[in-house]
Amino acid sequence: MPARPGPPASDAEAERPWEYSAFPVTVARAEAVSPAWMRITVTGEALQHFAPWGLDQRIKLVLPLPGGGIADFGLLEEPTPHPSHWYTRWKQLPEGDRNVLRTYTPAAIRPQARELDIDVLLHDPPGPASRWARSARPGDDLVITGPDARAGWTGYGLHWKPERPVQRALLIGDETAFPAIRGILASLPRGARADVLLELSDLRDDLVSPSAPAGARIRRALRDGAGPGRRLEELVREWTAEHGDGPAQDPGLSVWIAGETGAVARIRAHLTQDAGIPKAQVAFLGYWRIGGALVG
Incomplete structure (x- = not known):
């Protein structure tokens, strides 16, 4: 922090x-x-x-x-x-x-x-x-x-507010979330682990990887004609399949999701309902909506 x-x-x-x-x-x-x-x-x-x-x-x-x-x-x-x-x-x-x-x-x-x-x-x-x-x-x-x-300190305008010290972070987002993901990564304490799942249209637009701390595990999916958030949802499901019941039993895990509103809602539902991650450990925010203006 x-x-x-x-x-x-x-x-x-x-x-x-x-x-x-x-x-x-x-x-x-x-x-x-x-x-x-x-x-x-x-x-x-x-x-x-x-x-x-x-x-x-x-x-x-x-x-x-x-x-x-x-x-x-x-x-x-x-x-x-x-x-x-x-x-x-x-x-x-x-x-x-x-x-x-x-x-x-x-x-x-x-x-x-x-x-x-x-x-x-x-x-x-x-x-x-x-x-x-x-x-x-x-x-x-x-x-x-x-x-x-x-x-003084108010926390105004911040959505990343873990309730306990972060030992492991899962950060998920499309291009609109990249500046925020960079800011969160820069704040993680030494020794914290981070998995970062990104969706984008052009690998040259990845602003996260070049400044990511050592040890951050970054996975990127090209949109490649798919609807907004669809490739990101696939990455999240792959991640949960690989980790089994571990995330649901890890109180040191903090999750942050942002991007297209519909995709964010579906990803949160998968993580909390299917993967069993407690809702209190998942921060989420719809930054934009298909057909609507950018709001974040």
Whole structure:
């Protein structure tokens, strides 16, 4: 687990009404790191307060309006208001007059350098985030929301929260989950074992294997025309067949699953119902839905 920040430095900071803040940032660099991934590095003085928890941290990108900038829906008030305020105002705006919101996991967080990396998976046909990432240039402005270290440790936006020290991890996901899987792998204690099951369309887009810790056992399945999640389900069933009753009897096992919503639900059901892994040891999250927008 990452180091947990101490209490806020002052009473004024302790009065922040919510666990996260809005961070105005500027694009510093935009780099294609594989055929389907763009790495966007953003910078801004406010990032000195971004909580560097890593793991599967969720943040929101508030993409610029077509003409640039952000609509006035209260997000940039200081301190950042509760979402019941700014999100309600955002919803009341005409769709063409409000900024697109998308959820991502940071690829790297460097508060001291006032920098944050976001790996954006490019889709075809492109959605709003893909279009933005392809055209992003140094100097472009946007806003992100994420955990604020001044609020102390809250765990806001984290789904990987094992109830006991991790001795063994099973991490499962498609491309949308790769940044989060990298963050979780980097957090595992020395000596922990990790099995990683990945589904992707192009082996060149594997952002997990190059930085995986020694001893992590990674299996990859090419989608190769199959429906989203189908190859991943096959990998999971192969894994459970190989390990027999062991996972169900291992209290040190922590499982994390993310990807297409339907596939995630089927994989969780197999692991908990068929393989007998206790539900408390399985974290799961649907990042996107077939025919719907990317939500994570």
